[in-house]
Amino acid sequence: MKAIGFNQPRAIDDIHALEDIQLDLPSPGPRDLLVSVQAISVNPIDTKLRQRPLEQPGYRVLGFDAAGIVEAVGSEVENFKAGDRVWYAGSAQRQGSNAQYQCVDERLVSRKPDSLGMQEAAALPLTALTAWEALEDQLGFRPGECQGKTLLIIGGAGGVGSIAIQLAARYFGLTVIATAGREQSANWCDAMGAHHLVDYRQPLQPQLDAVSDGQMDGIFVTQNLDDYWQAACQAVAPLGGICAIVDARGPLDLNPLKPKSARFSWEFMFTRPLFGRRMQQQGDRLAELATLVDKGVIQTTVSEGLGPINANNLKEAHRRLESGSTIGKLVLAGWE
Amino acid sequence: MSYELIAMSRGWGLQVLPGPARAKGFSAAEAFNITTTIRPALQLVACPS
Structure with a gap:
């Protein structure tokens, strides 16, 4: 063959x-x-x-x-x-x-x-499974039970971001804020169903404050985890969660999450086939x-x-x- | 599409933010482009230092 x-x-x-x-x-x-x-x-x-x-x-x-x-x-x-x-x-x-x-x-x-x-x-398949596992298994959202909750997606126009926006907004019922950098990316994220878009080149928190209460129940990081770590720790809501699918280049300081009892988790779609679990x-x-x-x-x-x-x-x-x-x-x- | 014309036709000044833009009926992408393109451009014109 x-x-x-x-x-x-x-x-x-x-x-x-x-x-x-x-x-x-x-x-x-x-x-x-x-x-x-x-x-x-x-x-x-x-x-x-x-x-x-x-x-x-x-x-x-x-x-x-x-x-x-x-x-x-x-x-x-x-x-x-x-x-x-x-x-x-x-x-x-x-x-x-x-x-x-x-x-x-x-x-x-x-x-x-x-x-x-x-x-x-x-x-x-790969991107949808990744996004779904991140939203439900890692961040704890349930389809149709997310009214009033907000998700920030770092990297909205990428493969995972594109389907994560759709699942989160149209199936889980989350309010979705996605990062974009170009007009073309913004238009794509809009078509996928993002409620708000923020410019990744500018400080995130003022932009999040402008479109929401600034407190993200979930943050899904699909790129450049190290670059967004500090902003994510600031923006995550008390009892909220941060989930990432990309490796960190260096150690991550988890201490900023403690006062908020916020959690961090990895999502790796191949975990299940790799270990034969579920x-x-x-x-x-x-x-x-x-x-x-x-x-x-x-x-x-x-x-x-x-x-x-x-x-x-x-x-x-x-x-x-x-x-x-x-x-x-x-x-x-x-x-x- | 001319975001400048859209913004001007809807009475926006220099302080256009994504949230209010969405509330006034702009799409998420339009609000994004107003924030990233229009507002900096207007500020540049207003403050030609």
């Missing part, structure tokens, strides 16, 4: 950074689906893993968002059959979706929304997300399709993500 992989870390402009390769068709384990991958999207974890040394020789296949068609199922699979049209993020421990066929545990998968094509669907929750949430999409509550976050799935187009997607200015999600679809 066709795949795109790499066998050692290289800068994205290196001709071998990502290569078109041929691999054997994978065999599904007992709980695996063998999926014919139709569309993928690209996430920052792809660019990070591409720059890390490989743990074993051979080619590593990245890709942690896919929409496709089930070709075959393992002996213990209960909820899927050949021909099902599915979407998923999968596991970072296994070969990814940048291949014509991929094996994925059925507990991480759901049927995709009927109302979205493969390309539009592939944009959502994996079915991801399949269940993707199924619920599909329902929300088909009802028109949630929309795709695709900003641009980059063409068929091949090394050249994938390198362009990595290059743009590494620039740090991408809005929404970049997707690739189909095989030549």
Whole structure:
């Protein structure tokens, strides 16, 4: 089968950074689906893993968002059959979706929304699971029970920010304030459903005071955690929470949170597949997300399709993500 | 879209903040652009030091 992989870390402009390769068709384990991958999207974890040394020789296949068609199922699979049209993020421990066929545990998968094509669907799984786990599991918000509560999203126009705005505003019922820096980003966040936008280049607290009581029940940091830590500690409400999905470059001082009894937590979407804990929750949430999409509550976050799935187009997607200015999600679809 | 014209047509002065702009019917993006573009520009004109 066709795949795109790499066998050692290289800068994205290196001709071998990502290569078109041929691999054997994978065999599904007992709980695996063998999926014919139709569309993928690209996430920052792809660019990070591409720059890390490989743990074993051979080619590593990245890709942690896919929409496709089930070709075959393992002996213990209960909820899927050949021909099902599915979407998923999968596991970072296994070969990814940048291949014509991929094996994925059925507990991480759901049927995709009927109302979205493969390309539009592939944009959502990883970012939506990340945002949903951050909002509900880490920050403690419950869908439909957030009237009067305010969420600040740092990095509103990125992939996770885009779907976090939608879930928070349209499903959880939060008042959402998002940071933006450019008119294009602001327009995108507006379209995603943000109630207020603040300029990340200016001090945050005066801007938050202008659009709210200045006390954030939750703060979701999707970029530059160190740069926003002090402002987040100031803005978080008593008994509120800060959740981050990006590593800190240095130690974080948690002491400012003590007088407020505020909490800090990490969100890492791959924790469940990595440790085998409560994996079915991801399949269940993707199924619920599909329902929300088909009802028109949630929309795709695709900003641009980059063409068929091949090394050249994938390198362009990595290059743009590494620039740090991408809005929404970049997707690739189909095989030549 | 000319945010200057929108702001002027709605009677905004130099102290445009996102909150009041939203309350007066501007979208979140319009309010953002008024704050980041219009207000600094107006202040620049008002204080040409």
